[in-house]
Amino acid sequence: MGVDQVLGLLKVVHNMGGRVDAMFVNDAVDVDLGDLSHVIDAAEMLGLLKAGGGDVELTEEGRAAVEMPLREFQKYLKKKLPSVEPFSSLVKLVTSKERVELEELVSYLQGLGYDERGARRILNWAVFAQLVEIDDGEWVIPA
Structure with missing residues (x-):
C-alpha cells in the first residue's frame, strides 16, 4: 500500500477518536474494501496501528505520526x-x-x-x- 493510503488511514482513525470499527473506516479511506485490510496490515507492521476484534486503534507511534510533520514521519520510517x-x-x-x-x-x-x-x-x-x-x-x- 502507498504511504498516502497508510497516512490517510491513520488520520481517519485519529479523527474518529483513535479507535474505531474497521467497517466505518472503509467509507472514509480512499481504498477498495479488499485493499483496506492490506493498508491496515501495513500500518500494523510499522507499529502505527493495532487491529483486533473488528476494531482498529492507533498506537502511540501512530498518534505521533498523525501529529508530527511529514519530515519527522520520514525519519521514523x-x-x-x-x-x-x-x-x-x-x-x-x-x-x-x-x-x-x-x-x-x-x-x-x-x-x-x-x-x-x-x-x-x-x-x-x-x-x-x-x-x-x-x-x-x-x-x-x-x-
Missing part, C-alpha cells in the same frame, strides 16, 4: 523500515552493489513474491523513507 522485510533485503542489495538498475531491483522484489505494482510500491516507500534514492531515473543508490 528511516529508523523502522530497515528492520522490516523486504526493506532490509532491498537496502542490503543496494548497499552491497552501490547502485542497482531500477528494473533489476523491481525484478529482485518480484523474485521475493511481489507483483510489479507491489515491487514499485515497496521501492516508493524506500525512497520516501530516504533509505535509497533514484539516480538519473534508472539507478537505485543508497541514500
Whole structure:
C-alpha cells in the first residue's frame, strides 16, 4: 500500500477518536474494501496501528505520526523500515552493489513474491523513507 493510503488511514482513525470499527473506516479511506485490510496490515507492521476484534486503534507511534510533520514521519520510517522485510533485503542489495538498475531491483522484489505494482510500491516507500534514492531515473543508490 502507498504511504498516502497508510497516512490517510491513520488520520481517519485519529479523527474518529483513535479507535474505531474497521467497517466505518472503509467509507472514509480512499481504498477498495479488499485493499483496506492490506493498508491496515501495513500500518500494523510499522507499529502505527493495532487491529483486533473488528476494531482498529492507533498506537502511540501512530498518534505521533498523525501529529508530527511529514519530515519527522520520514525519519521514523528511516529508523523502522530497515528492520522490516523486504526493506532490509532491498537496502542490503543496494548497499552491497552501490547502485542497482531500477528494473533489476523491481525484478529482485518480484523474485521475493511481489507483483510489479507491489515491487514499485515497496521501492516508493524506500525512497520516501530516504533509505535509497533514484539516480538519473534508472539507478537505485543508497541514500
